[in-house]
Amino acid sequence: MVECQVTVINRLGLHARAAARLVQTTGAFSSTVRLERSDRSASADAKSILSVLMLAASRGTELRATAEGVDEEEALRAVCELIASGFGETEK
Amino acid sequence: MRVDREWIWRDREVSKRKKLERIEARWRGVAVSEGLAVGRVLRIHNGARQQVYRATLSEGDLIHETRRFRAAVRLARRQLRAVKKRAEHALGADHSYIFDAHLLMLQDRKLHEDIETYICRERVNAEWAVKVVSDRLLAVYAEIKDDYLRERSSDVEDVTRRILVALSGENAQNPRPIPEDAIVVAEELMPSVAAELDFAHVRAIASDAGGWTSHTAIIARGLSIPAVVGLGDFYRHTRTGDEIVVDARTGEVVLHPSEKTSESYRVRAETLAMQTGMVVGEGPNRMHEPLRTLDGVEIILRANVELPAEYEAVSRYGARGIGLYRSEFLLSQGEEMPSEDEQCVAYLEVARLGGEDGATVRLFDLGGDKMGPGHEGEVERNPALGLRAIRFCLQRESVLRTQVRAVLRAAARGKIHLVLPMISDLTDVRRARRIIDEERENLGREGREVGAVKIGAMIEVPSAVLIADKLASEVDFFSLGTNDLVQYLLAVDRSNEKVADWFRSLHPAVLQSIRRTLEAARAASIPAVVCGEMAATPAYAFILVGLGARDLSMTASSIPRVRRVMSALDTARMRTVAEECLECGTADDVEEIVRARLSTEWPHLFPAESLPAPRLSTGNNSEGLSSTEDDGTNRLAPGSRRADVR
Numbered sequence: 001m002v003e004c005q006v007t008v009i010n011r012l013g014l015h016a017r018a019a020a021r022l023v024q025t026t027g028a029f030s031s032t033v034r035l036e037r038s039d040r041s042a043s044a045d046a047k048s049i050l051s052v053l054m055l056a057a058s059r060g061t062e063l064r065a066t067a068e069g070v071d072e073e074e075a076l077r078a079v080c081e082l083i084a085s086g087f088g089e090t091e092k
Numbered sequence: 093m094r095v096d097r098e099w100i101w102r103d104r105e106v107s108k109r110k111k112l113e114r115i116e117a118r119w120r121g122v123a124v125s126e127g128l129a130v131g132r133v134l135r136i137h138n139g140a141r142q143q144v145y146r147a148t149l150s151e152g153d154l155i156h157e158t159r160r161f162r163a164a165v166r167l168a169r170r171q172l173r174a175v176k177k178r179a180e181h182a183l184g185a186d187h188s189y190i191f192d193a194h195l196l197m198l199q200d201r202k203l204h205e206d207i208e209t210y211i212c213r214e215r216v217n218a219e220w221a222v223k224v225v226s227d228r229l230l231a232v233y234a235e236i237k238d239d240y241l242r243e244r245s246s247d248v249e250d251v252t253r254r255i256l257v258a259l260s261g262e263n264a265q266n267p268r269p270i271p272e273d274a275i276v277v278a279e280e281l282m283p284s285v286a287a288e289l290d291f292a293h294v295r296a297i298a299s300d301a302g303g304w305t306s307h308t309a310i311i312a313r314g315l316s317i318p319a320v321v322g323l324g325d326f327y328r329h330t331r332t333g334d335e336i337v338v339d340a341r342t343g344e345v346v347l348h349p350s351e352k353t354s355e356s357y358r359v360r361a362e363t364l365a366m367q368t369g370m371v372v373g374e375g376p377n378r379m380h381e382p383l384r385t386l387d388g389v390e391i392i393l394r395a396n397v398e399l400p401a402e403y404e405a406v407s408r409y410g411a412r413g414i415g416l417y418r419s420e421f422l423l424s425q426g427e428e429m430p431s432e433d434e435q436c437v438a439y440l441e442v443a444r445l446g447g448e449d450g451a452t453v454r455l456f457d458l459g460g461d462k463m464g465p466g467h468e469g470e471v472e473r474n475p476a477l478g479l480r481a482i483r484f485c486l487q488r489e490s491v492l493r494t495q496v497r498a499v500l501r502a503a504a505r506g507k508i509h510l511v512l513p514m515i516s517d518l519t520d521v522r523r524a525r526r527i528i529d530e531e532r533e534n535l536g537r538e539g540r541e542v543g544a545v546k547i548g549a550m551i552e553v554p555s556a557v558l559i560a561d562k563l564a565s566e567v568d569f570f571s572l573g574t575n576d577l578v579q580y581l582l583a584v585d586r587s588n589e590k591v592a593d594w595f596r597s598l599h600p601a602v603l604q605s606i607r608r609t610l611e612a613a614r615a616a617s618i619p620a621v622v623c624g625e626m627a628a629t630p631a632y633a634f635i636l637v638g639l640g641a642r643d644l645s646m647t648a649s650s651i652p653r654v655r656r657v658m659s660a661l662d663t664a665r666m667r668t669v670a671e672e673c674l675e676c677g678t679a680d681d682v683e684e685i686v687r688a689r690l691s692t693e694w695p696h697l698f699p700a701e702s703l704p705a706p707r708l709s710t711g712n713n714s715e716g717l718s719s720t721e722d723d724g725t726n727r728l729a730p731g732s733r734r735a736d737v738r
Contacts, residue, residue, distance in 0.1 A: 019193065
């Protein structure tokens, strides 16, 4: 299992469009991907949009992402890059 | 119209006869598109709060029930894909992304597992399981502290409703059949519900909630159907089949119109249809020829556009390019800014639409009441005079740079101009130009192709009018935004009903400002496009051309009626009338001249209802463009009814 820390930087947090992108991204890998709030108050299956939305990760939330499986390295990198880039949304 | 309704309530109490409920009643809301329609109410309910019953199943039925649930999800998914496709077509990819999220929710593993587990564990029917699981989910969402994220619960509701409908065997896949004269009435028209309607048959829309940028408004404008929103509690007073009038020129809705009322509206609807229809009937060739006045002066009519749904109308009505593209409509409510690439694609599409005449993209006109992403809640005390338009862009430089880059890149493959909104000082122009030049260099260094872009200034603030000659030497063209010009010049908040009587598009100061601006442009040999809503009304266009305007931009559907009138007039006569108006001291005097001259000299072009209405001595009637005896509350002034357009 691999893991990394990442902070949500886009203004609206993991809102509907961002969550959709995240789930579309994780869906392409076979590894299990999970997100957990750094304060351990909630964790989510990063392949389930309902679960991701329930994290209620607004801007500034610190998350711990973990991936486990044959393509765990790639999956983790893709997820962390996506979140760290603010989901490619112009406004940071 | 509060008075009318109070009267009805009293009357109802007195007689208690059910029949009296059918007495004519009027509501006033915000008109968000154009036109007028008479028809019958078709109530559309959003949530379809179906009754869901619990049934206990035998062990043997559970597998069947699970399969039934899966089949319903598959059906719902097919329907949702179709909805998404339709929405993409009508509203553009940026507004349809929400259906991606809905599709993912529909396929959500967790949702499926929870529901199937519940079916098996509790031995219940799928409907009950869907309801229980979704209620639990909603309860969790309700606890979320972040407003925006919490609101996602409405998406969950939309999705589970869809599964329930699919389970009930109702086929929501095809657009709902709609009677010919249907006027859709809803509390609020949700995008997924709207996308399922067959709009070919919808005559008009009336909704309780919403403003200019609501989904209802956007859909209605895109499809050129009359719509009035913000009607408060109208929905609950209606029943499907009730007779109704929706007047999107005044923002008025009449329920159970009397025979006399509905007849008078019908006549007006036909006249309106004739005014826009006549030229269309003359065939496409004629419409795409250059428009010349009787004395051979060419008048250019361009289109103002906001959404892809309006694009088709641009060529249909023979617009000469896009005179104003309000780029802030790229932003969906509450969402993040579109990326440079996304914007580039959008601008290129608009440029292609404009063809060889090109398209003028206005920088995001955000701020004030339209704060844009991430600025919700920062209320300014005086938003119209606050951080908006060019000021907002200059302060949020990253937003400006992204937009400028997108425009420059799109210009490599299409003809695009850029206009800077709400310029009040040359410094605004210089600062914006510097950023544009820097981004041009940056793109060059990155090896990106960029195109030539003309830079124009919106003239809509009095200070810009006064220094128009100076501005003209530093920009490539002017765009006159008449709506804001009237607001700022007369110090009248155009979205404030209380001062609507003071919002006078034909105020002599407005006319002088327009002339002064046009003269400054002519002296500097730069083009000047008049692109406020004034241009869309023939009587006002008459005055604008009389003041020297030769280039007008308006909603595409208004082009035929302006074209028809212009081709039957000559500029010298228009100038004479306009000059007479310039001598006036009051807006009333100007309107009187317009009414008198136009109705006597060109009665065939300007029927009484197309002219500014005489103001009643009671003082509560403003410069309505149409007036009949039952319509004394008409309050239409170009611009004022489109309360939040700029």
